[in-house]
Amino acid sequence: EVQLVESGGGLVQPGRSLRLSCAASGFSFDDYDMHWVRQAPGKGLEWVSGITWNSGSIGYADSVKGRFTISRDNAKNSLYLQMSSLRTEDTALYYCAKDFYFGSGSYRLRAADYWGRGTLVTVSS
Amino acid sequence: QSALTQPPSASGSPGQSVTISCTGTSSDVGGYKYVSWYQQHPGKAPKLMIYEVSKRPSGVPDRFSGSKSGNTASLTVSGLQAEDEADYYCSSYGISNGVFGGGTRLTVL
Numbered sequence: 055e056v057q058l059v060e061s062g063g064g065l066v067q068p069g070r071s072l073r074l075s076c077a078a079s080g081f082s083f084d085d086y087d088m089h090w091v092r093q094a095p096g097k098g099l100e101w102v103s104g105i106t107w108n109s110g111s112i113g114y115a116d117s118v119k120g121r122f123t124i125s126r127d128n129a130k131n132s133l134y135l136q137m138s139s140l141r142t143e144d145t146a147l148y149y150c151a152k153d154f155y156f157g158s159g160s161y162r163l164r165a166a167d168y169w170g171r172g173t174l175v176t177v178s179s
Numbered sequence: 180q181s182a183l184t185q186p187p188s189a190s191g192s193p194g195q196s197v198t199i200s201c202t203g204t205s206s207d208v209g210g211y212k213y214v215s216w217y218q219q220h221p222g223k224a225p226k227l228m229i230y231e232v233s234k235r236p237s238g239v240p241d242r243f244s245g246s247k248s249g250n251t252a253s254l255t256v257s258g259l260q261a262e263d264e265a266d267y268y269c270s271s272y273g274i275s276n277g278v279f280g281g282g283t284r285l286t287v288l
Contacts, residue, residue: 098182098279098280099225101270101276115276162275162276163277164215164277165227165230165231167236169225
């Protein structure tokens with residue numbers, strides 16, 4: 055059974071940093087591109103960042119470019135999102151999502167077939 | 180890249196059909212076959228319902244169907260059931276990044 059479990063969320067002050075993690079199991083993690091998608095309270099989904107299976111290609115939404123860094127450790131079956139210079143508008147539930155396509159090699163989201171339950175990030179003073 | 184445009188709400192009675200639209204541009208919806216649809220119940224993670232415009236992942240009922248014409252994609256739910264009441268989001272591969280629609284709340288009357 056595919057499982058994605060996010061962790062690392064919490065309450066943080068504006069301007070500070072936070073690192074999210076996503077532990078993956080039940081599939082061959084190093085064969086799939088991965089994504090972070092967020093959802094502000096009561097709002098819609100927003101793609102945040104994507105990374106190819108071999109970390110060879112990475113992309114970010116304009117809203118986080120230069121502040122967030124995505125990475126993965128295939129040996130640990132883990133995906134990460136380092137968030138810095140956090141803003142109040144970054145407050146959201148952050149989902150880790152598995153790309154639908156095997157070894158596609160694209161950081162751009164085409165479809166995501168498994169999602170974690172999310173970890174809540176609240177940016178407030 | 181701007182979000183795709185969806186109607187904020189849609190509704191139908193049990194057994195009826197409802198269609199939700201998703202309008203983008205030639206740089207996303209109109210330019211690629213990678214349009215997907217997600218269902219999200221309150222407090223739950225999104226679930227993939229349609230990929231590549233009209234394909235259903237294993238386990239998704241055939242009551243759910245997708246199509247595309249030009250820069251507009253559509254999700255049709257036939258034979259509405261109470262459990263179909265949820266938020267639905269479209270998504271498209273884009274020239275620079277993936278993009279989601281604003282979401283449509285489907286109410287089963």
